[in-house]
Amino acid sequence: MVPIPQHQATHHAVFQQLLSDGPMSRAELARRCGLSKQTLSLVCRALENAGLIRQAGETEGHIGRRASVFAPVPEAACCAVVDLGGTKVTVALATLTGSLLSGLTEATDNRGGGHVITQIARLCRETAAASGIEWNRVRHAVIGVPGAPDLTTGRVMMAPNIPAFDTFDVRAAFAEALGCSVQLENDVNLSAEGERWALSTAAPVLDMAYISIGTGIGCGLICDGQLLRGAAHAAGEIAFLPFGADPFDPQSRDCGALEQEAGSHGMRRRYHALSGKDITVPEIFTLAEGGDPAAETVLADTARLVARAIAALAAITNPALVVLGGSIGARPDFIARVRALAPQCHPSPPEIRLSQLGSRAPLAGAARLGLPRLIETALGG
Known part of the structure; x- marks a missing residue:
């Protein structure tokens, strides 16, 4: 993925427009985003070079001319979404459009603590491989936990079914194991x-x-x-x-x-x-x-x-x-x-x-909550 210019609000606006409303022509994009055709062309070229959008055919333009239609590439960046319970853990990937790819479920490691961190990191990588997604495209993770995450310490309180999660910085441990930014959220909040x-x-x-x-x-x-x-x-x-x-x-x-x-x-x-x-x-x-x-x-x-x-x-x-x-x-x-x-x-x-x-509610909620951060990281933020 080729980096796009940093802190470009126009890139974000164009990309968000395509994510929200789907494929559209260059002219329509320029109109909706309030950009000149020249600026829009430069933005689209940067987003194409970054692998975030692609040309998805052509449409009839004025006086018989045909106009290129652009569409987002949903799998250009993905968010790992996790529903961690006391008895089982489910992992999936969410795309830039919020769609969920197929995932994996297995019994939660009852030893808790770092063993659960390792288990989830493995499942996330196995899920990406099964979906044909290179791991470097996984840019963010939202972990649903059965307790109350402490945003200051990274610990998870009130989670008796996951031993030791209240004794160390769980968020930092996940970030190190996954190699991406991590967001902890209560699992029922995600639902x-x-x-x-x-x-x-x-x-x-x-x-x-x-x-x-x-x-x-x-x-x-x-x-x-x-x-x-x-x-x-x-x-x-x-x-x-x-x-x-x-x-x-x-x-x-x-x-x-x-x-x-x-x-x-x-x-x-x-x-x-x-x-x-x-x-x-x-x-x-x-x-x-x-x-x-x-x-x-x-x-x-x-x-x-x-x-x-x-x-x-x-x-x-x-x-x-x-x-x-x-x-x-x-x-x-x-x-x-x-x-x-x-x-x-x-x-x-x-x-x-x-x-x-x-049972898909927490994964869908994780995809929704993680989407802003995922888009930001995809755009180089």
Whole structure:
């Protein structure tokens, strides 16, 4: 990739126009960007030499003349996007247009710490090779982590499922292992951004919440069109809402009072207390469909807890929409229970919807959040 002139706003404007609106002629580009044809020609030549755009055919011009059509080269630069969970890690590449290329998934290295850094760096390189992308085209990485990244120290706090991530500069370790700039973000925040991006194709979404309910419980908040992170990057950690279990129980300081009761471990524990049987969460749902009273009680109680959490969000951030995801939250029968209960604990509850993207939400959100930085690095910034 040949470097283009540094700090050229015109290059950025032309390239961004092509990324946003697709292939177009030189004349149309000049008109939209407010540039002379001579300046536009110089800019296009520099972007072509840098491998960022290419001629994509011709179109009819005035008086029968044909005009060159330019298009971006999406794979000229890529962003590594990572969804790191306590049990599995998924890695993919995102292009300059925000599209996701195929990725890889494997069980998370349970040793944590540097072992997870090494694992993800390997998976990123294997993903690039499988997609035919030279590694030097991977210019940025967005890592979704199950905790609260500390922007000052680079550590990841409140991530008990990834050992030792709170003891060293995780961001710096990733940057060294990957050889590119790195952005750490809470995984549920990424899901919120991914869902917002998907929903915004119809109309802008300015105020929404994404709640993931599975082994753990988390929430990503979009307020006035911006991702709300909070002072310690821990906004939306609704697992620590002070109801469900006793919030003063020492265990609630580790995983949260709400999560203790409404997460999958809490559901299984409560079913065992009612029936004496140790079964999985999917089995609880199946038994509830068949009329099992203990399973019905567990699901009803869990739905009430989630409805209370949504009422708390409605009182504080007033989202117009709540999207539910995760292995529990994305089940239509569970969503139906929560929808029925929400009006009983808040006078004006938000709309509640099923996740559109499912397990791809954090990767889509990472692609979205990483795009500005990726474009900047592609242009030599």
